[in-house]
Amino acid sequence: MFSILKTENNARRGRFTTIHGTVETPAFMNVATAGAIKGGLSSYDLADINCQVELCNTYHLHIRPGDKLVKELGGLHKFMGWSGPILTDSGGFQVFSLAKLRKISEDGVTFNSHVDGKKIFMGPKESMQIQSNLGSTIAMAFDECVSNPSDYDYAKQAADRTFRWLQICKDEMEKLNSKHDVVNKNQMLFGINQGSVYDDLRVEHMQQISKLDLDGYAIGGLAVGESKEEMYRIVSALNPVMPQNKIRYLMGVGTPGNIIECVSRGVDIFDCVMPSRNARHGSLFTKKGIININNAKYEKDNLPIDEKCSCPTCKRHSRAYIRHLFKAKEMLAMRLSVIHNLYFYNMLMIDIREALDKGTFSDFYRENVDILDLRI
C-alpha cells in the first residue's frame, strides 16, 4: 500500500508496499518488455543498477512465449528470476503503436501479431486474464491511447471507452483474484487516465476513474506527439483531482528533465524506454547532459562516460573503449551502455528522493532540470 512520507510543494516522497517488496518513490520502472531488459541484462544485474521495479508487457508475453506457458512454469517472477515488484502494461499502448495492424470495437481490439501476422483479439477481459496468468505485482487496465494531436471528439470517445473498459477490468480482476489457482491472488490494478490534451476531458475522466478505488492511478496518452508544455499543463491540471493517497504513475515518460518536472507536479512513478533504447544507440546520459559515444571526439577519450558516475561501467571503462565496442559492433557496447543509462535514471530517482527527504528538492530542480536534457 502507498504512504506519503513527506511533501515539498506538490512533490511527494512516498513508499509503496507490495507482496514482492517495497518501492521507494519517486521511482523509475525499468522496462523489460519481453521479460528482459534489452541490451543483455540479467536479473542478477538489477541490484547493480539500483532497480526497484521492472515493467513487462502483456501483449508481447502473450504472443511469445504465451501467458499460459508462463503460468504453467510458475509465473513471471519465477520465469524471469526476479523476485521484486513487476508491473505489466496491459497491451493498450500496442493498440496505439501497432496502429496499422489493428481494428477497434467496443469489446476490444483485433491485432495482427507483429511476429507472425496471426489475428489476435484483446479486450479488457483478455488483458486481465493474461496479466493474471503472468502473475505480475501490478496489472494495468486495458486502455485506448490516442496519438496527439487528436480531435476532441475522438479523444472523448477513446476516454469514454477507456472508462467502460476500466470497469470491466476491475470486475474481472476481482473475479480472477478470488480463484484458487491463480499465480498472484493479491494482484493490484491501476487505472489509466486519457483525454489527449484537453484539460476538461482529462479532469472529468480522472474524476470518473477515481471513484473506482483502485490501487493506483496512471496518466496515459502523454509524450505521444504533444509538446512538453502541453504535457506539463495536463499533469498540473490532473494533480488536484487525482486521489491524494494513491500512487500516481505517468506512463512512458520521459527525459530526466520531464521526470523532474513531473515529480514537481505530484507524480510518483515513471517508466520509459528512453534510457535503454538510447543506450543501445550510443546516446548516454551524464550529469552535464547527453553525449553520443559514437562521435569521433571520443576516439581517444580515456575518461569514463560520466566522471561523477559510479556505475559498474564507469568504474571500469573509458569512453574510448565503449566507442570502440560500438564501432566493432560488440554486444558488450550495448550492455555496458544500458547498465550506465539505467543506473543514471535510478540514481536520478535516488537523488530526487534524497532531496525530498532533506527538503531541498526545489534546489535540486533548479540545478538539474535543464542541463540533464542538454545534448553536448
Next chain:
RNA sequence: GGGAGAGUACCCAAGUUGGCCAAAGGGGGCAGACUGUAAAUCUGUUGUCAGUGACUUCAGUGGUUCAAAUCCGCUCUCUCCCA
C-alpha cells in the same frame, strides 16, 4: 616467352549500343533521431570549392568526337591459363 581477362570514389562493386554520369548499390566514415519498445533501429550525408552554380575525376598517357568511365593506340599494374 605465349594466350585470356581485369583496373571505377576510403573499400567492394554496377555502369562499356558514346550524351539523362560526380557516376547505381553495399560496406566503412561522419552526423542526427529515439519518451507505457514491431527499434542491436531509422534518417541525412560522404570528389573539391563555392553553395539554386563552378571545377577536377573512372590506372597513366595520347587520340577520335559537338560530347568519352564507355571507342582507338601505346605504357603501367594485377589475375588466370599454357610453356
